[in-house]
Amino acid sequence: MSELTQSSAPRRSVGGQLLGSSQLVLGIILAVLCIAISLAAPQFYSEANIIAILRQCALVLIVASGMTMLIITAEVDLSVGASLAFVGCIGMAVLNSTHSLALGMLAAFAFAGGVGLFNGLVVTRLKVNSLIATIGTMMMLQGGVYLFTREAVQNHHRLISFTDLGAGYIGAIPLPVVIAVVIFAIAAVTLRFTTLGRYLYAVGANERAVRLSGVRSERLKLFAFVVTGLCVGVAGMILSSLMNAGQPTAGRGFELTVIAAVILGGTSLLGGRGSLFGTLLGVLVLKVIDNGIIILGWNQDLQMVVPGVVIILATYLDIIRNRANVR
Amino acid sequence: MSVDFLYPGEGAAVDTGVPAIEMRGIDKRFPGVVALDNVDLTLEPGKIHALMGENGAGKSTLIKIMAGVYGKDAGTIRMRGRELDIRSPRDSLKEGIKVVFQEIALISEFTVAENIFLEGYPTGKGGSIDWKKIRADSAALFNRIGFNVDPAARTGSLPVSQQQMVEIARALAHEARVVVMDEPTSSLTPNEISLPFTVIRRLAALGIAVLYVSHKLDEVFEIADTVTVLRDGRHVSTRPIGEHTNDTLIQDMIGRRIESLFPRKRGAPGSKVALSVQGLSTAKKLKDVSFEANAGEVLGFFGLMGAGRTELAKAVVGFDPIISGTISVDGRHLMPHDTHTGVRLGIGLLTEDRKSEGLMGELPVYQNASLASLGAFARMGFIDKARERKAVQDYVDRFRIKTPSLFQQIKNLSGGNQQKVLISRWLMRGLKVIVVDEPTRGIDVGAKSEIFALIDRLAGEGLAVVMMTSEMPELLGLADRVAVMCEGRLTAIMSRDEATQEKILNAAIG
Numbered sequence: 040m041s042e043l044t045q046s047s048a049p050r051r052s053v054g055g056q057l058l059g060s061s062q063l064v065l066g067i068i069l070a071v072l073c074i075a076i077s078l079a080a081p082q083f084y085s086e087a088n089i090i091a092i093l094r095q096c097a098l099v100l101i102v103a104s105g106m107t108m109l110i111i112t113a114e115v116d117l118s119v120g121a122s123l124a125f126v127g128c129i130g131m132a133v134l135n136s137t138h139s140l141a142l143g144m145l146a147a148f149a150f151a152g153g154v155g156l157f158n159g160l161v162v163t164r165l166k167v168n169s170l171i172a173t174i175g176t177m178m179m180l181q182g183g184v185y186l187f188t189r190e191a192v193q194n195h196h197r198l199i200s201f202t203d204l205g206a207g208y209i210g211a212i213p214l215p216v217v218i219a220v221v222i223f224a225i226a227a228v229t230l231r232f233t234t235l236g237r238y239l240y241a242v243g244a245n246e247r248a249v250r251l252s253g254v255r256s257e258r259l260k261l262f263a264f265v266v267t268g269l270c271v272g273v274a275g276m277i278l279s280s281l282m283n284a285g286q287p288t289a290g291r292g293f294e295l296t297v298i299a300a301v302i303l304g305g306t307s308l309l310g311g312r313g314s315l316f317g318t319l320l321g322v323l324v325l326k327v328i329d330n331g332i333i334i335l336g337w338n339q340d341l342q343m344v345v346p347g348v349v350i351i352l353a354t355y356l357d358i359i360r361n362r363a364n365v366r
Numbered sequence: 367m368s369v370d371f372l373y374p375g376e377g378a379a380v381d382t383g384v385p386a387i388e389m390r391g392i393d394k395r396f397p398g399v400v401a402l403d404n405v406d407l408t409l410e411p412g413k414i415h416a417l418m419g420e421n422g423a424g425k426s427t428l429i430k431i432m433a434g435v436y437g438k439d440a441g442t443i444r445m446r447g448r449e450l451d452i453r454s455p456r457d458s459l460k461e462g463i464k465v466v467f468q469e470i471a472l473i474s475e476f477t478v479a480e481n482i483f484l485e486g487y488p489t490g491k492g493g494s495i496d497w498k499k500i501r502a503d504s505a506a507l508f509n510r511i512g513f514n515v516d517p518a519a520r521t522g523s524l525p526v527s528q529q530q531m532v533e534i535a536r537a538l539a540h541e542a543r544v545v546v547m548d549e550p551t552s553s554l555t556p557n558e559i560s561l562p563f564t565v566i567r568r569l570a571a572l573g574i575a576v577l578y579v580s581h582k583l584d585e586v587f588e589i590a591d592t593v594t595v596l597r598d599g600r601h602v603s604t605r606p607i608g609e610h611t612n613d614t615l616i617q618d619m620i621g622r623r624i625e626s627l628f629p630r631k632r633g634a635p636g637s638k639v640a641l642s643v644q645g646l647s648t649a650k651k652l653k654d655v656s657f658e659a660n661a662g663e664v665l666g667f668f669g670l671m672g673a674g675r676t677e678l679a680k681a682v683v684g685f686d687p688i689i690s691g692t693i694s695v696d697g698r699h700l701m702p703h704d705t706h707t708g709v710r711l712g713i714g715l716l717t718e719d720r721k722s723e724g725l726m727g728e729l730p731v732y733q734n735a736s737l738a739s740l741g742a743f744a745r746m747g748f749i750d751k752a753r754e755r756k757a758v759q760d761y762v763d764r765f766r767i768k769t770p771s772l773f774q775q776i777k778n779l780s781g782g783n784q785q786k787v788l789i790s791r792w793l794m795r796g797l798k799v800i801v802v803d804e805p806t807r808g809i810d811v812g813a814k815s816e817i818f819a820l821i822d823r824l825a826g827e828g829l830a831v832v833m834m835t836s837e838m839p840e841l842l843g844l845a846d847r848v849a850v851m852c853e854g855r856l857t858a859i860m861s862r863d864e865a866t867q868e869k870i871l872n873a874a875i876g
Contacts, residue, residue, distance in 0.1 A: 234741065234748075244727070247723040248725065251683070251724070253705050
């Protein structure tokens with residue numbers, strides 16, 4: 040590629056960076072999906088349905104915000120689904136025994152953050168590949184939750200504020216959506232405007248270069264793991280509020296949805312590349328597909344099949360677009 | 367595929383005077399750039415032809431067209447009068463053209479023999495692979511290039527120089543008529559270079575046309591019969607090597623004269639000790655290394671391959687762990703021994719391995735430049751991007767870094783410009799001691815003198831520069847004092863005036 044050096048290679052403006060990559064493809068996919076579904080089923084555009092879609096998106100978006108940061112550092116966490124279920128059970132159990140939302144939330148955060156910290160330490164200190172490490176954690180949590188409780192932890196405390204967590208509204212917007220938007224915004228601003236965000240990209244792009252520059256790269260990765268864990272804490276409490284119980288079986292496959300959304304959004308598993316805006320689009324695409332399948336009355340098993348096809352297709356389109364840029 | 371094929375040098379008839387390959391009027395455009403403009407190249411059988419030019423001159427585009435990696439936009443390629451239609455690397459190989467790229471294209475987990483016969487394993491009864499024959503044939507091939515590698519060795523366990531030989535043996539298995547070597551010595555050390563040279567001469571003796579792509583003058587003078595120079599995608603000259611001098615070749619390559627490769631503008635070094643290393647040992651290599659470097663001084667470290675220069679560089683800046691010894695920068699101990707503390711005290715490394723330890727290839731130039739000094743552009747953790755870019759722009763202007771914009775991904779810059787960005791990274795941070803490891807590796811002549819000038823300037827601004835190098839001219843041209851290493855030990859330190867090539871080599875051998 041050295042021949043290209045002296046050329047006036049395409050300049051990338053800030054706006055171009057935002058929309059340049061796979062996000063354009065994704066935006067088009069989203070628009071086509073929305074138009075197609077609403078032509079086939081006009082109720083897709085009802086206010087109630089849009090709110091429903093947003094509520095569906097909220098849980099995924101919360102965890103995907105942390106996961107985007109983590110994948111940008113070239114690590115990944117597969118234990119978020121298992122942790123999500125466990126967090127709900129623990130949160131609910133603490134609520135039942137203390138009748139305090141604050142303590143319940145605190146327990147959930149401590150547990151989920153602890154899981155993130157554990158993952159982070161295993162990866163950065165023991166140098167275990169994060170894919171393997173977090174599969175290990177996932178298995179420990181999936182089994183561990185049954186050691187903790189054989190069945191769902193029911194709501195015995197009847198705290199209104201807890202029910203509001205999942206079912207409440209601020210104005211016309213569901214509370215989980217508001218929480219998701221806030222977390223998303225904080226993560227997006229961090230990635231885009233702060234030194235911390237810049238370092239996260241840098242670590243993913245070349246960890247050794249970052250370390251040689253005097254930056255403690257392990258701490259950055261550890262941070263991303265813990266943030267992902269804390270996001271799971273928030274999502275777990277919302278989920279248990281929505282279900283009005285801590286379900287040990289909840290969250291199966293949740294990690295796949297989250298990672299799929301992040302990757303669909305153009306974040307590279309190799310690290311150093313990606314954006315939260317892309318993740319947002321990824322979440323929307325996946326959840327609009329889910330919703331469309333239900334509204335159109337298709338077989339629900341397609342809810343897994345179609346996103347699988349979409350991921351492969353979107354990634355392939357991205358490759359084609361990159362190739363067109365190079366040649 | 368057969369190994370029974372005979373080359374002219376082994377008794378087969380020689381087509382005298384008929385070019386092995388003839389490229390005429392080759393054009394190649396990439397979006398926004400003309401990479402090759404009407405380039406001619408003719409290779410004779412049994413001759414070693416050097417292809418020279420700076421990065422961006424079009425050397426690699428030309429050989430990639432030969433190799434079928436790129437298609438050409440115009441022009442013809444003929445082999446013994448017949449026009450070739452090369453559309454893929456497979457076509458090229460079928461026509462007997464073998465390009466050995468810098469990035470070795472072997473499967474490192476396979477054995478040498480498995481790699482050589484990758485395209486088609488000889489089979490025995492019932493279609494099972496005839497391993498005995500593969501080993502024997504591989505050994506026979508190595509014999510013909512006058513070099514021996516164990517065919518059963520795992521390829522990845524061999525040094526790069528030997529892996530290159532495996533690729534050449536593979537070329538012979540394909541009855542190659544044309545062998546292209548793309549900067550074969552760029553990842554080798556001085557005492558390894560003789561190996562490819564011997565083999566290249568042997569290839570020529572077999573009647574194979576060899577194209578030797580390089581920007582190292584001394585190598586070309588040593589090995590080539592003819593030299594073709596490209597500049598900015600155009601053919602500049604093709605002459606027998608005898609008609610060239612160092613100066614005429616450089617002039618052809620860069621289109622201007624370089625006054626001096628080693629411009630020295632700085633004054634005498636200071637007397638204040640900036641870096642003090644005492645009794646440094648590492649688990650793997652270094653044994654009891656002690657030295658001091660003064661502010662404003664260039665201290666050059668020489669050593670043969672495996673002497674421990676890179677290990678020393680990485681240990682001194684806190685990147686690799688040490689088992690004993692002390693390092694102090696400006697009188698302050700590097701404790702705890704890590705790069706975070708190192709950079710805070712003012713010592714940093716300009717790595718020899720830009721790709722895996724220096725560059726963030728996918729990220730833009732300005733983010734690469736500001737990596738070590740980001741804190742200086744931040745308020746409450748938020749980056750003031752306008753200030754950051756302005757600071758980087760200053761360095762881009764001052765060092766004449768050629769980049770289309772600050773937003774260009776750094777992987778698209780030439781080696782010399784990448785190196786300038788990495789030097790800027792440290793200057794923006796402000797260091798007291800900079801350790802530079804093979805500062806001109808993979809950088810071409812024109813840019814080399816600029817890097818030398820920058821190193822001179824660093825010392826002139828009062829930094830202590832510790833320079834690891836395997837290039838004798840670089841060492842003698844830049845250093846105030848010369849330190850020599852051998853097998854992890856420091857064997858000599860001498861002033862510039864005492865240092866002669868002979869003394870240095872003696873100390874390097876131990």
